[in-house]
Amino acid sequence: MIAIKLAYKNLVGAGLRTWLNVSVLSFAFVLMIFYNGMIEGWNRQARNDTQDWEIGEGQYWEQSYDRYDPYTFQDAHKLVSEDVAAMIDRGELTPILVRQANMYPEGRMQSVLLKGVDPNQRILKLPTSDLNNVQNGYSAIIGRRMAKDAGLKVGDKVLVRWRDKNGMFDAIDINIAAIFKTDVPSVENGQIYLDINVLQEMIGLPNQATLLVAGENSSLSEIDGWDFKTTDFLLKEFDALIQSKKAGGMVISGMLLLIALLAIFDTQVLSIFRRQKEIGTYIALGMTRSQVVGIFTVEGGAHSILAAIVGAAYGIPLFLWLDSIGLSFGSSSQDMGIAVADVIYPYYSIGMIFSSLLLVVISATIVSYLPARKISKMRPTDALKGKLQ
């Protein structure tokens, strides 16, 4: 208690020196939370978007299907059983048929994936209902980046060539019925969405699908002949990316904290040299070494508490404001190849704030303790003389 009281008095008495340290530390503290909040906000948004647009609550894969191995696509299809069809009708699942193909926009050849989707599905955010709008011919929807890369717009026709179930080439002109905008690049890069019935007919695989996307009301139970892939599995790469970003964030946070801690360390060392007489007086008045070390340690630790208060004073309004407007990444986010929304809304959890606070407090206390420990080796008579050692 006495250490807290003395530390408070000394901090207030130190005036500008205290506030400089507190400012640096609070800046580091706020920046750490902001950076981690941005990463977490991106993580949550990207996971949600990827689930909404691509993976739903999980996917059932035809057993030979491997999304990373294009050679498996040719034979990765399976007849939709009556039980599965019933689940599709109930809106628990939606089938997707995948086929490799080539597209020839403006005479160039481009490798694409044809994806057959149910125009009436409601599990994914894909605007598949647009596939119902075109009366004549084959129609498809594509993403905005894909349209830009291929130089396509709504109403354009593009030649597509594929192999049917017997390996025979076939080709048709496809109408671009709609162009959609999404934050999930993996949904649109090199992908053309057609009505699944149309694609089944094109390939000659009626009533077959490559994978089934589970919706919110799906029981996610085992389906015979299909391998269930959880959202964690499907987001494995994205999670790894987030982990690496978090690791990078920790390095940045660590550097920020280090700068702030150096300031405190410097102040504490300076204090010990400047306040030797005061330390000697404490000892002469009957303080033990551990009590004196305690005062300086608490004093340094109190910097972090003050930093948290000061940080909260400007950090909370700043975070609330950022939370309401989000942080725009504009067009730069379009070309990153990973799910990044145009506007990211940072996410600050209580756990993250407290763990950051704890880290700052513990680190500040440790760097205050280290120079304070030197006091324990100081002779009281030298301290009273204010003798530099």
Next chain:
Amino acid sequence: MSIIKINNLEKQFPVGDGFFTALSDINMEVKKGEFAGLIGPSGSGKTTLLNIIGSLDTPTKGTAEVMGKSIAELTYKQSAGLRNRHIGFIFQTYNLLPVYTVFENVEFPLLLQKMSAVERKKAVMQALEWVGLTDKVYSKPSMLSGGECQRVAIARAMVKRPEIVLADEPTANLDSENSHHILRTMKKLNKELGVTFVFSTHDEKVMQYLDRIIALEDGKVLRDETQEEFAVRKNSQIYKTK
């Protein structure tokens, strides 16, 4: 009854490859309630001896007993306890804590004793009354004169009602008027409360207040005499000089 007992005390400090002997062959006793002073020129060992008595330092050889406790044998915690409960310090440069008010400076030793707030307040006000500073309770040391600062230091030393007060050159930074005021205050407290005072000084003004004067020179006790003996010797020296 001896409150301080010193036998064959020697104190050496390491200097380069060798040692500097600051005190040697010191033998003395101080009884409870004495108003004694260590006098001598700079470097004679006054402050070193005072530091050993105050358990801020330990003897190299010999023994120093304070209130029946051998200073050399005390642990760090025990010597801190001895200083906190039984010994008050008054320094030449006052050594007040600059960020505290007068009240808080005087209160400090009592905080270490974990005394209750009510008792603390009563004791602090009593101590400030002894030194005549009840009107400066909320002042900071920077707002006080040198004399007032030293009176605060006296109040801080006295507030815990110690058995011994050690004053290291308490008047060195004060003018004549303030010096006499301080000394009168301490003399009064010595009489009224029976507190033992040991000074280190080379100030003539202090010497005239002391009941016992122990002269040190080159780390050795040169003379140990009463005020009367000191005065007679002084007068005879003056007479001889004339």
